[in-house]
Amino acid sequence: MNKKAQDKCDILIIGAGPAGSSAALKAAQEGAKVILIEQKKEIGVPVQCAEYIPVQLTTAVGLRDDLLVQEIHFMRTYLPNGEVKETESIGYITDRDRFDQHLAEKAEEAGAVIRKDCKAEIPLNPPLLKGEIGRLKAWEGGLSDVEVIEGGKRYFIEAKIIIGADGPRSTVGRWIGVENKEFVSAKQYIMPLKFEMDYTEVYFRDYIKGGYGWVFPKGNKANVGVGIDISFGSEPSEALDRFADELFKSGKIEKKILNSTGGLIPVGGLVGTRKDNILLCGDAAGQCNPITGAGISNAVLCGSLAGEISAKAVIDDNLDILSEYDEAVEELVAHSINHAVEKRRYLQQHWGRDTLSEALKTCWIAFEGYYGENNKHGGSEIEWELQ
Numbered sequence: 001m002n003k004k005a006q007d008k009c010d011i012l013i014i015g016a017g018p019a020g021s022s023a024a025l026k027a028a029q030e031g032a033k034v035i036l037i038e039q040k041k042e043i044g045v046p047v048q049c050a051e052y053i054p055v056q057l058t059t060a061v062g063l064r065d066d067l068l069v070q071e072i073h074f075m076r077t078y079l080p081n082g083e084v085k086e087t088e089s090i091g092y093i094t095d096r097d098r099f100d101q102h103l104a105e106k107a108e109e110a111g112a113v114i115r116k117d118c119k120a121e122i123p124l125n126p127p128l129l130k131g132e133i134g135r136l137k138a139w140e141g142g143l144s145d146v147e148v149i150e151g152g153k154r155y156f157i158e159a160k161i162i163i164g165a166d167g168p169r170s171t172v173g174r175w176i177g178v179e180n181k182e183f184v185s186a187k188q189y190i191m192p193l194k195f196e197m198d199y200t201e202v203y204f205r206d207y208i209k210g211g212y213g214w215v216f217p218k219g220n221k222a223n224v225g226v227g228i229d230i231s232f233g234s235e236p237s238e239a240l241d242r243f244a245d246e247l248f249k250s251g252k253i254e255k256k257i258l259n260s261t262g263g264l265i266p267v268g269g270l271v272g273t274r275k276d277n278i279l280l281c282g283d284a285a286g287q288c289n290p291i292t293g294a295g296i297s298n299a300v301l302c303g304s305l306a307g308e309i310s311a312k313a314v315i316d317d318n319l320d321i322l323s324e325y326d327e328a329v330e331e332l333v334a335h336s337i338n339h340a341v342e343k344r345r346y347l348q349q350h351w352g353r354d355t356l357s358e359a360l361k362t363c364w365i366a367f368e369g370y371y372g373e374n375n376k377h378g379g380s381e382i383e384w385e386l387q
């Protein structure tokens, strides 16, 4: 097989979701030569998201007004025992496809080269990266070659640093032996709302095991979905139909499916940040919140850090600088994610039992019991939370 690289850059970023585009933006702004590849023909399509973003994120990424589709003021939580709790939750529902495209356009404007319909392949045999796959050697001033397929054409891209921002089932993660193992499987319909809402709704039901049902409004429609922990052995389609039926009977939605989508959410917590010159960010690194399933904010935050620190390492020609990324993730997001993992483990024991509602009072973000002493901000001022 011809291993000759046909393109080269300082930093190759794999996956143009919020993490990858944020990494590309920062790295290009810092002066690195960046290539961002995305396997889809159109970035952000199809949408696999309930599309809620907290207000802090909109400011952080300088989001255009036309992407703030629906204002959200609070969240209403429904417990299985009939209790309802309202909590402040300032944010927006966006159009996730246009949101992702917006981030990618900003990266491109900063100088990143974007290749769509371009997929990084899993190196099989022989290994396609220099060093040994799974046991990659240190930088040694060397480069890594990644084989990609762009519109059917195979070639190699040579890079000093690789950033894997390729989502929950990360190929790059597999290269370095870092994989998400626990997932919630989500399915969602877009359905007409009977009345407009400026709040989100979250429903805990025993038939939605290990997750929850949601109604996230968008004008006269809503994203209506469920996420189910796959370790319970059930799948989300049946639960979603039952949930939609419950909402229809309560007079909230019309029984009409305008569109449907779904996807996986990694809920096992942080799986790793880096091996030598290969970094992971966003869902690929398990950086979404295992209790809420929200991952856009941390993907943007950690992607930006990965991009900025990688550019610094390239410019200073010093791979050791990459350890700053590990430290930043530890400092900024590890506390809240580890906390959510603990809550998730505790909650796991209460599904199918009449203790579920009480357990949720210490395990769901709407309740003070979730945070405990000094936990409200997860130890970091700049951290963005779902609510």
Ligand SMILES: Cc1cc2nc3c(=O)[nH]c(=O)nc-3n(C[C@H](O)[C@H](O)[C@H](O)COP(=O)(O)OP(=O)(O)OC[C@H]3O[C@@H](n4cnc5c(N)ncnc54)[C@H](O)[C@@H]3O)c2cc1C
Pocket (backbone or CB within 6 Å): 014, 015, 016, 017, 018, 019, 020, 037, 038, 039, 040, 044, 048, 049, 050, 051, 052, 053, 118, 119, 120, 121, 165, 166, 167, 168, 171, 186, 187, 188, 225, 261, 262, 263, 264, 265, 281, 282, 283, 284, 288, 293, 294, 295, 296, 297, 299
């Ligand atoms: C149904 C659902 C609802 C959700 N709702 C919300 C919500 O309301 N709010 C929230 O904050 N979070 C939500 N999330 C979670 C959120 O979508 C993720 O946390 C977020 O998308 C993570 O961003 P990312 O950039 O890490 O990964 P992704 O957005 O998954 O992007 C990864 C990109 O990499 C590309 N890719 C993968 N493999 C390759 C390859 N080999 N070569 C090239 N490209 C590749 C993919 O095509 C994709 O575009 C939801 C998730 C699901 C499934």
